[in-house]
Amino acid sequence: MNGLIPNFYSGEFTGELVVDGMNVKDHTTAEMATHVGLVFQNPENQLFSLSIERDVAFGPENLGLSREETRKRVDWALEVTGITDLKDKPPYELSGGQQQRAAIAAVLAMQPKVIILDEPTSFLDPKSALEILQVISDLNRRLEISIILVEHRLDLVSKHANRVIVMDDGKIVLDGTPRDVYGEQARLIGIGLPRVTTLFNLLRKEGLEFYRVPTTVDEAAYELRKMLAR
Amino acid sequence: MIQAEELKYAYPGSPDVLRGINLTINDGEFVAIMGENGAGKTTLVKTFNGLLLPTVGTVKVDGVNTRESSVAKLSKDVGLVFQNPDHQLFSETVKQELAFSLRNFGYGEDTIERRVATILETLDLTRYAESSPFVLSGGERKRVALAAVLVWNPKHIILDEPTIGQDYQQKDRLRNFIVQLNAQGKTVIIITHDVEFVAECKPRIVLLSRGLIVGDGPAEAILSDDQLLARSSMTRPQIGALMHQLGDLGLPEGVIDVYSAERAILQTVRRRK
Amino acid sequence: MSLKVFDGFKFAKLPTSIHMMDPRAKFVMTIGIFSAALLFSNIYALIVIFLVQLPIVYAARTWKKWAASMRAGLFLAVLIFVMNFVFGSTFVFSAAMTLRFVSLMSAFSIFFMTTSPDDLGLALEQARVPYTLSFTFTTAVRLVPTMALDAQTVIDAQRSRGLELDRGNLVKRIRNYIPILIPLIVSAIRRSIELAEALESRGFGASPNRQPLIVLRMKTTDYLVVALTFFMIGVAVYVYLYVPLPTPDIAITMPKIFPWL
Numbered sequence: 001m002n003g004l005i006p007n008f009y010s011g012e013f014t015g016e017l018v019v020d021g022m023n024v025k026d027h028t029t030a031e032m033a034t035h036v037g038l039v040f041q042n043p044e045n046q047l048f049s050l051s052i053e054r055d056v057a058f059g060p061e062n063l064g065l066s067r068e069e070t071r072k073r074v075d076w077a078l079e080v081t082g083i084t085d086l087k088d089k090p091p092y093e094l095s096g097g098q099q100q101r102a103a104i105a106a107v108l109a110m111q112p113k114v115i116i117l118d119e120p121t122s123f124l125d126p127k128s129a130l131e132i133l134q135v136i137s138d139l140n141r142r143l144e145i146s147i148i149l150v151e152h153r154l155d156l157v158s159k160h161a162n163r164v165i166v167m168d169d170g171k172i173v174l175d176g177t178p179r180d181v182y183g184e185q186a187r188l189i190g191i192g193l194p195r196v197t198t199l200f201n202l203l204r205k206e207g208l209e210f211y212r213v214p215t216t217v218d219e220a221a222y223e224l225r226k227m228l229a230r
Numbered sequence: 231m232i233q234a235e236e237l238k239y240a241y242p243g244s245p246d247v248l249r250g251i252n253l254t255i256n257d258g259e260f261v262a263i264m265g266e267n268g269a270g271k272t273t274l275v276k277t278f279n280g281l282l283l284p285t286v287g288t289v290k291v292d293g294v295n296t297r298e299s300s301v302a303k304l305s306k307d308v309g310l311v312f313q314n315p316d317h318q319l320f321s322e323t324v325k326q327e328l329a330f331s332l333r334n335f336g337y338g339e340d341t342i343e344r345r346v347a348t349i350l351e352t353l354d355l356t357r358y359a360e361s362s363p364f365v366l367s368g369g370e371r372k373r374v375a376l377a378a379v380l381v382w383n384p385k386h387i388i389l390d391e392p393t394i395g396q397d398y399q400q401k402d403r404l405r406n407f408i409v410q411l412n413a414q415g416k417t418v419i420i421i422t423h424d425v426e427f428v429a430e431c432k433p434r435i436v437l438l439s440r441g442l443i444v445g446d447g448p449a450e451a452i453l454s455d456d457q458l459l460a461r462s463s464m465t466r467p468q469i470g471a472l473m474h475q476l477g478d479l480g481l482p483e484g485v486i487d488v489y490s491a492e493r494a495i496l497q498t499v500r501r502r503k
Numbered sequence: 504m505s506l507k508v509f510d511g512f513k514f515a516k517l518p519t520s521i522h523m524m525d526p527r528a529k530f531v532m533t534i535g536i537f538s539a540a541l542l543f544s545n546i547y548a549l550i551v552i553f554l555v556q557l558p559i560v561y562a563a564r565t566w567k568k569w570a571a572s573m574r575a576g577l578f579l580a581v582l583i584f585v586m587n588f589v590f591g592s593t594f595v596f597s598a599a600m601t602l603r604f605v606s607l608m609s610a611f612s613i614f615f616m617t618t619s620p621d622d623l624g625l626a627l628e629q630a631r632v633p634y635t636l637s638f639t640f641t642t643a644v645r646l647v648p649t650m651a652l653d654a655q656t657v658i659d660a661q662r663s664r665g666l667e668l669d670r671g672n673l674v675k676r677i678r679n680y681i682p683i684l685i686p687l688i689v690s691a692i693r694r695s696i697e698l699a700e701a702l703e704s705r706g707f708g709a710s711p712n713r714q715p716l717i718v719l720r721m722k723t724t725d726y727l728v729v730a731l732t733f734f735m736i737g738v739a740v741y742v743y744l745y746v747p748l749p750t751p752d753i754a755i756t757m758p759k760i761f762p763w764l
Contacts, residue, residue, distance in 0.1 A: 033706035046701040057716040064710030125423040127463040192398025195468040221475040310663045320685035334665030
């Protein structure tokens with residue numbers, strides 16, 4: 001499978017997590033939950049309760065935490081993801097973007113050090129996709145939670161990720177900053193490079209020179225202005 | 231030709247989802263229906279093959295009022311590919327899955343054999359002919375679902391969110407395939423919120439918001455209108471956003487795909503020399 | 504049987520006194536009606552038992568949905584009447600049996616319409632039912648409307664491939680449901696697996712001591728309802744044992760046209 005993992009790296013990524021994560025589902029998975037949280041693609045199949053609050057409380061309740069501790073964590077998780085006002089609503093009354101936030105809050109309440117998200121923008125419209133990536137980015141920058149994102153849409157993610165890992169055929173083939181990775185090899189593997197990067201690669205072939213190849217729209221605008229000013 | 235006149239639809243016991251649609255789609259057009267979640271896109275296309283009958287107004291397919299026909303009859307000309315292939319697949323082999331609709335429509339066994347073989351070939355699924363559809367990967371199941379509708383060669387094809395869950399290469403192949411279908415003369419209608427996908431193939435965009443059409447025109451125009459985009463929870467495609475930011479440098483508005491952008495930039499550079 | 508039968512059992516949040524009642528109290532009340540309906544075969548008693556529920560439906564403001572569930576059960580009700588009458592019971596007795604069935608359906612419909620599955624699960628949990636069991640139950644109830652939606656989508660998808668569900672003899676019609684059932688089952692399984700993965704990732708089963716955030720507490724009104732129900736059951740038992748109830752003076756039976764009756 002051709003996957004992509006931009007890696008926001010700011011926490012500890014100890015080896016034991018990887019090894020334990022490979023175990024078949026058993027008791028260990030529950031223990032793992034306090035270290036690594038996993039948010040899936042389809043928010044609909046992760047929220048099962050009839051109020052968001054209860055869904056978010058589910059994780060801490062499972063851990064056997066006291067009612068006060070659960071209350072604290074639930075309120076905090078809802079606040080961080082910006083959905084405190086939605087806590088009494090059932091999941092089906094929420095938009096896709098709001099549901100995804102709720103799913104993130106539910107995982108956040110376990111207070112993991114790492115959160116993995118599997119294509120969280122798949123089912124979201126463009127605006128919600130941008131918003132959810134901002135929420136995720138904030139989790140990384142303000143709360144220092146490591147984020148591993150499995151995502152195809154590099155155009156959305158490039159400005160947040162400080163590390164990109166490209167996989168092909170079950171192996172890691174590229175690993176570096178976005179700029180390092182978005183080269184010819186990535187294109188040959190079939191990764192969807194941001195359109196601006198593709199554009200600039202084409203312009204370069206036509207002889208135009210740029211200081212560096214951009215990965216975001218802002219960078220691209222900057223580079224073009226500079227080039228045209230010369 | 232698909233025509234909707236003053237179309238309103240409400241699910242029983244709920245307020246109107248479609249609040250007065252007037253839309254004409256001519257044969258052979260390539261249309262993308264876009265809009266925020268809940269705008270009524272899926273509801274709208276379900277009126278095109280009779281699954282839903284208008285509560286007010288009419289829908290006519292090639293001159294036939296959908297009220298006076300049946301889903302089975304209308305489906306012969308209007309093929310609707312649903313978003314989730316798992317809602318369709320049920321047969322023991324892919325071949326049988328594809329034959330299903332042809333049997334429903336009453337084709338003879340010889341024709342069925344032929345058509346199934348052809349569509350397997352076209353969508354690169356021949357090696358899976360005898361496999362169970364359930365063991366295929368997500369992307370392959372989507373292709374089977376698509377094949378299952380194309381197999382009876384309907385005049386008009388509607389695809390509901392064909393790009394969800396697909397990686398870049400799959401989307402690329404899908405885009406080329408859709409363009410090809412359209413070039414063969416079929417009317418192609420896709421429901422999508424994938425702005426980047428649409429920017430590269432530039433269909434006519436019909437923008438739906440809260441049950442009404444708020445925009446109808448070429449992709450370049452619709453995807454450059456910030457007001458419309460904001461209303462429908464959409465954003466400019468990357469290239470479009472770039473061109474917009476550089477508007478003061480004499481680069482044209484309404485350029486949304488990579489190749490046109492390349493040409494425009496090269497032109498501007500040469501002009502400056 | 505259309506999918507609308509599920510509407511009669513679907514929970515909807517409304518701010519009525521019935522909805523806000525503790526589910527345990529409501530359950531006691533439902534069992535009370537249930538027992539009374541099973542106890543009596545007399546038609547007047549059964550009429551009373553049925554009528555007693557109407558003010559409850561009124562207080563819960565769910566007329567339409569209750570009526571829908573009654574309509575859905577119509578087929579079975581008629582079947583019960585016919586079976587009784589054709590096999591020799593009097594008209595009155597058959598009507599009584601039908602009314603018993605209707606009362607039972609109605610009581611449970613009211614219960615499920617006014618009780619959220621979450622609260623049900625909590626009630627079970629607090630009654631010390633093992634968490635895995637109560638969770639299974641709650642999730643099953645919670646997923647019924649989701650599955651109903653799925654079913655509708657599958658029906659739409661297959662109809663769009665030319666499947667006609669209203670044609671053909673009985674055998675063909677049953678066969679026509681295979682393309683509906685299989686995708687439905689597969690979707691259900693896939694959805695369950697996805698949900699299970701999500702739940703495992705949130706530590707399901709990690710600790711045997713769960714302290715739910717939100718707890719059910721019986722209020723005074725709830726205790727009153729329970730007390731009232733027990734009282735009514737007491738009255739019912741007394742009436743059953745000691746009070747002779749009249750039966751209408753019409754003995755209509757099915758004419759003996761079938762020799763084996």
